[in-house]
Structures are given as C-alpha cells and as structure tokens.
Amino acid sequence: MKGTKHIYYILLYLPYLLSVVFRSLPHSSYLIAWLGSFFIFFVCFKGFIKKLPDDLPLFEQLLRPVFFLQIVFAGYMACTSIFFYINTLGYEYFSYVGNKSFISEDIYKSIALCQRYYVLGHAALTHGLLAAMSDPQEKKYRIYAPSMSNLLLGISVLCLPIGYLFSKVGSLNQFSIQLNGLSFVAGTIALAFAIRENKRVNLLASSGLFGLNMLSALNSGFKEPIIICALLLGIFLLPVYGKRVLPVLFSVLLVLFFVLPTFIGNFRKIQSEGVDASTARDKSLDQIINNDNLAKDLQEDNWEFLTGRLSEISMFIKYTESTPYFIPYYKTSLFTNALQTIIPRFFWPNKPDVEQMVMDRVYAARVVDQQSVVSAKPAFIVDCYLSYGGIGIWIGLFLYGFIAQRLSAMAERMFAGYFMGTAVMFAGLFQILWRGNSLEFLVNAVFWSLITMFIIQKIFKARGILYKVD
Structure with a gap:
C-alpha cells in the first residue's frame, strides 16, 4: 500500500518498551503502558505509519477493522x-x-505487568x-x-426465522448465530x-425489527448486545x-453505561429465582423506575461494574501468577483444541464439550471456584499468554x-x-471479532x-442481486 513507512512500526511498540524500562517503578510503568494505548490510537489514526483508506469519507467507513474493531477490542482490553x-x-x-x-x-x-502485556x-x-x-482494488462485482x-x-x-430454525437442528446449529447476527x-x-429514503412501510417494519432486537438484547442478561444496538444505529x-x-x-451511550449495571444485576438476581426472561426484564425495569434511592444505587452498582466486570485485569493477574510458575505454558494445545471445535458434533458425536474445555484452564488457575455457576472464560489475550507468554501475545494479537483486516477486505x-x-x-457475520473470546469459541465462530x-x-x-x- 502506498504511504507505508515500515520503519515507523516501531512507534507502536515505544509505550511497551518504555514501560519495561520503568518496570521497577510499578505506578510509573502502569501509567506509561495505559497512556500508551492512546498514543497507539493517535499514531494509527493520524496515518503516521500507513495512510488510512480514503476511498470513502470517514463517517462512511467507521466499521472497517482499523477503526471500529480496534477501538472496541483494544479499548475494552487495554483502557x-x-x-x-x-x-x-x-x-x-x-x-x-x-x-x-x-x-x-x-x-x-x-497490575503494571498485565498492563504492559495489554x-x-x-x-x-x-x-x-x-x-x-x-490499496482499494477494482470492484469485480456490483449490487443490483x-x-x-x-x-x-x-x-x-x-x-431471522431461518436462524431460529437452524438453532433447533443440531447439524445446522453452527449457522444460527451467524444468521441472527446478520x-x-x-x-x-x-x-x-428507511429514514433516509423516507419510506413509511419500511420505517415501520425496520423499527419493529429494531424493537425486537432491543427486547432480545434486554432478555439476554448481558450489557453488550444492548449497547451494540444503540451504537450501530448511531453509526x-x-x-x-x-x-x-x-x-x-x-x-444515549452514557445513560446506558450508567443504568445497565443495575438493570443487569437486578435481572440476573430475579432470573436466578426461576423466573422467565421477559418477567425478569419487566421486574428489573420496574425496580429501577420505582427506586427512591436510584441515584445512590446506580452510583454503587456502576463503580462495582467499572472496577470488577468492565475490566478483566483482576482475572488476568491470577493467570500471570499461576502460569508458568505452577502451571506450564499450554503451547500449541489450545490452538489444537480450537481446530477440533470446528468439526460439527453431527460428524463427531463424542466431541469434547467446548465450554468445559475452556473452563478447565479457568479452574486450574483458580480464577473462579469449580462449584461456582459463573462462566469466566479467558479473554483472547489471556489464551495467547497461557500459550507462550509475551511472545504468544505478540504473535496472537x-x-x-x-486476519480481521483480511476478512474485511475479502468481504x-x-x-x-x-x-x-x-x-x-x-459486521453481521464476524461480530465476535469486535470483543474477542476464548480461542476455541473464536476459531469456531470465524x-x-x-x-x-x-x-x-x-x-x-x-x-441476480x-x-x-465485465
């Protein structure tokens, strides 16, 4: 690609190298590494290393991996x-x-060690x-x-209905998540x-679909689908x-970030009592609306969310304390396991349970207790660390x-x-790349x-679409 300055790639690694120099001063090392991610965003988006795509205005290409995926993935991981x-x-x-x-x-x-890895x-x-x-290539296809x-x-x-039907058929279940995302x-x-074209029928139909997606997100018990609904519409x-x-x-995003931790906490507590998702959703909303101490509760729940659930560094610390000191590096075994997950259970009835496969290393590192019902799957960067340490993180990330950029270009x-x-x-089929996941789930989904x-x-x-x- 024209405009590439290969020697300037070293700019990306300056924050890491500088934080290593100050590793004997944990607070300084941490802050250098944390601020380093913002430096990486800056040099990338300014085009110091490689000229960014200019075939479209910025607002019309935000979902390209260099923008959206990097901000969501790296922001969540490192910031x-x-x-x-x-x-x-x-x-x-x-x-x-x-x-x-x-x-x-x-x-x-x-904390400083994990932030350096981040x-x-x-x-x-x-x-x-x-x-x-x-460089953008000449288009081989046109859309009619x-x-x-x-x-x-x-x-x-x-x-939507095909994805639902496929989820009920074991041999086709692999495609249900992709179709629902699309x-x-x-x-x-x-x-x-529909808003742009001012088509009333389409506006009503698409608004109905968006409403169903938002209800589904509210019923999921997770914050991310709700935030993604609002974020994508805005984009x-x-x-x-x-x-x-x-x-x-x-x-809207600020309100969601402030209210959702309390809503999701109420939702999961109510649902744990055996209540269905719709009832739990309604009761959770009702508790928020009719709460006389709402501001105080939101403040407390939000801080707990910010410090405990938004950031996964506390779990990462536990992995770095156990590997390689008590548990050796997994080397290529995690990748081998990931390749096995691709094979449909229809062709391999005795295929290992993927969730259990992932949770085995969680229990081994004592990140959560084996009797706990919590699913605390390791993030992608953690799996890279567990495989080969720092070099594993560099290769894996x-x-x-x-691969994410190549997939986008292929699409x-x-x-x-x-x-x-x-x-x-x-965006519809490869949403898992925005946030990442454990290696087994990621390889299978991609x-x-x-x-x-x-x-x-x-x-x-x-x-003929x-x-x-010619």
Whole structure:
C-alpha cells in the first residue's frame, strides 16, 4: 500500500518498551503502558505509519477493522483497567475512601505487568491491521438493488426465522448465530436507510425489527448486545445526519453505561429465582423506575461494574501468577483444541464439550471456584499468554489484527465494496471479532462465519442481486 513507512512500526511498540524500562517503578510503568494505548490510537489514526483508506469519507467507513474493531477490542482490553487501578489506590470515582480490604504492595507490580502485556497486545493488533491493509482494488462485482432499504429489510426478515430454525437442528446449529447476527445488523441499517429514503412501510417494519432486537438484547442478561444496538444505529445514521448525531449518541451511550449495571444485576438476581426472561426484564425495569434511592444505587452498582466486570485485569493477574510458575505454558494445545471445535458434533458425536474445555484452564488457575455457576472464560489475550507468554501475545494479537483486516477486505471484494461487504456482511457475520473470546469459541465462530459468507454470495449471485462486472 502506498504511504507505508515500515520503519515507523516501531512507534507502536515505544509505550511497551518504555514501560519495561520503568518496570521497577510499578505506578510509573502502569501509567506509561495505559497512556500508551492512546498514543497507539493517535499514531494509527493520524496515518503516521500507513495512510488510512480514503476511498470513502470517514463517517462512511467507521466499521472497517482499523477503526471500529480496534477501538472496541483494544479499548475494552487495554483502557478499562484504570478503574481497577484507581480502586486499589483507595478511590471511588474522585473521592478517597480507603481500601475495604488489605492490599499488598505486590498488587501494583501485577497490575503494571498485565498492563504492559495489554499495551504490547494493542501494538501487535494495530501492527497486524495496518500490515494487512492494501490499496482499494477494482470492484469485480456490483449490487443490483433498486431500493437498498428493501434489500436490507429482506435480508433481515429472511435470516431471522431461518436462524431460529437452524438453532433447533443440531447439524445446522453452527449457522444460527451467524444468521441472527446478520439479521440484526441488516435490520439496523435498514432502519437508517428507511429514514433516509423516507419510506413509511419500511420505517415501520425496520423499527419493529429494531424493537425486537432491543427486547432480545434486554432478555439476554448481558450489557453488550444492548449497547451494540444503540451504537450501530448511531453509526449508520451518521452519514444521514452528520455530526448532529454525535451528541445524541454519546448521551444515549452514557445513560446506558450508567443504568445497565443495575438493570443487569437486578435481572440476573430475579432470573436466578426461576423466573422467565421477559418477567425478569419487566421486574428489573420496574425496580429501577420505582427506586427512591436510584441515584445512590446506580452510583454503587456502576463503580462495582467499572472496577470488577468492565475490566478483566483482576482475572488476568491470577493467570500471570499461576502460569508458568505452577502451571506450564499450554503451547500449541489450545490452538489444537480450537481446530477440533470446528468439526460439527453431527460428524463427531463424542466431541469434547467446548465450554468445559475452556473452563478447565479457568479452574486450574483458580480464577473462579469449580462449584461456582459463573462462566469466566479467558479473554483472547489471556489464551495467547497461557500459550507462550509475551511472545504468544505478540504473535496472537498480530495475527488477530491481520486476519480481521483480511476478512474485511475479502468481504468487500465478494460483495461489491465497503457497504455490503464490511458494513453488512463482515459486521453481521464476524461480530465476535469486535470483543474477542476464548480461542476455541473464536476459531469456531470465524470458520463458520466464513463458510456462511461464501454461501450467501452464491445465493446473491443466483438471485441476480450480485453480478460480475465485465
């Protein structure tokens, strides 16, 4: 790609190298590593290393991996630890309250060590994303769609029931998650296009689909689907309304981040009593609306969320304390296990349980008690560390970024450019790459998402939606 300055890749690793120099000063080392992620964002988005794609305006290409995936993945992985760090210093928000339990001075060395691994992983991820980027290629295909909102609405409406049916058939279950994700993304974009094209019927239908997706997200018991619903709609409305969307989007996200920890906590507590998801959702909302001490409860729940659940550094610390000192590196065994997960249970009835396979290393490191019902699957960077330590993190995160960018570029070649390729197909089928997951779940999902993408291209060609340019 033109504009590449290969020697400048070293800029990405300066924060890690500097934090290693100051490793004898844990607080300084941590802050250098934490601020280093913002430095990496800066040098990447400024194009100091490689010129970023300019075939589209910025607001119309935000879902490309170098932007959205990097911000979500690296931001969640490397930037959220600040709340845990502040908490160990005895602060709650901006007030000093002291530590409620004994804090060893060694905790700061452990925090700094993990943050150094985080900034190394962020540097490697960005390196992989930029290394895989190439100049936009001549389009081999064109999309035939008199109305884009009709096409997107059709994709969403068709994928939703098919995904549900596939989830009930063991041999086809592999495709249900991908189709549901595609239905969600296509439906959300359809709503944005219906607003742009001022089509009343489409607006009503796509609004209904968006409402169903939001209800499904509320019933999931997780915060991420709810936030993604709002975030994606905002991103797709940016090309329509421009920067006017940003204040509304930021306000909505801020409210969600502040309210959701309490809502989800209430939801899970109520559901644990044997109540169905819909009833738990309604009761949880009712408790928030009718709570006389809402502000105080939200503040307490949100701080617990920020320090304990948003950041996973506390779990990462436990892994670094057990491996390689008590548990040896797993080396290639995790990747071998991941390849095995690709084989459908239909062809391998005695296939090991993937959840149990992942949780075995969680129990071995004593991250959670084996009697606990909590699922605390290790993050992707943790699996890389457990495999080969620091070098495993560099290799794993570089490949992560490189493969994600290649998949996005492949989708654009297969589906006539950024919009249908990255914004619809890549975002719909490869959502797992935004946040990552344990190696076994990640490899399985990416493989079957790739197969699904090839199948959909065949269908599009057969239906005349996608045609080859002579």
